[in-house]
Amino acid sequence: MSATADSYARTGRSTPTRHRERASYDREVVHAILDEGFLCHLGFVRDGAPVVLPTLYVRMGERIYLHGSTGSRPLREAGQDERGLPVCLTVTHLDGLVLARSAFHHSLNYRSVVVHGAACQVTSEEELTAAVDALVDNVVPGRAADSRPADAKELAATAVLRIDLAEVSAKVRSGGPNDDAGDLxxxxxxxxxxxxxxxxxxxxxxxxxxxxxxxxxxAAR
Structure with a gap:
């Protein structure tokens, strides 16, 4: 399936192997799940081994921005290659514990998004400033304007990664338990x-x- 104005392209990596009926490539669904959170997990390969790090993120249009430090090795690696660092980003919201009559059918209600792509370091001061403000406001809306902006030294010590939303899928599980008829x-x-x-x-x-x-x-939170 090719990308359209309303949906992302379906690829081999973005198609789940189990419960494909729960997958969605709808842009509004993906954006809504991403916009509800601010903590993601970023996966990449370092020295031949998988690494997953929690970090802050924010969606700005069709891009995800991630916060980090210039001392972070993956961020340095992302800045050294113009093609970016191959990554997999995940965001998950837990909505319910699904308790079935059998242990096998216990499950979770959740909404998740998986993004595959290349993470590139933001180098433009204007884009970096906008991303940092957006990251702060994504955690607490209105906070960026109610705090001292980062100065030049602080911006220099702050690294931000950018990932384009291209290979993306959402997955949602809702509803009650799927008990076997013999267990009812x-x-x-x-x-x-x-x-x-x-x-x-x-x-x-x-x-x-x-x-x-x-x-x-x-006070309103």
Missing amino acids: DLPYWSGVVPVSPAYGIPVPAEDLSPDIALPGYL
Whole structure:
């Protein structure tokens, strides 16, 4: 399947081997899953062995930007090759624990996105500044404008990777357990335990002036 204005191209790497009916290449579905989170896992090969690192991300149009340090080896490698570093990026939201009558049919309700591509280091100061601000706002909307911007020294110590959204797929599991017909009369509870993220009450820094009130964008979380 070729890419269209509404969907991503389906490739061998982006087609799951199990439960293909749960896969989606719809751009709106992919974007919605990506936009709901800010923590991803980045996989790549280093010295012939697989490595997976958690890091912050943000989607800006048809690109993903990842935060890192200039001291990070994969980021250095991505900056040394104009073709970029081959990577696999994953984002997952857990929505529920699916408890079946049999241990075999226990499952999870989730929404996930997998991105295959090449990660390239951002070198333009303008693009780097925009990406850093977007990364901050993706974690706490409104925070970039309510904090001191990074100065030249801090920007120089900050590395940002860019991945184009081209080879992408989403996968979603929803609904209740898929119990076997022969298990329906067993005396075990079966159903779904919903799971959702929760934010606690903000705790001010010990050296924060009492004159500084809690920002509205935090009070609303």
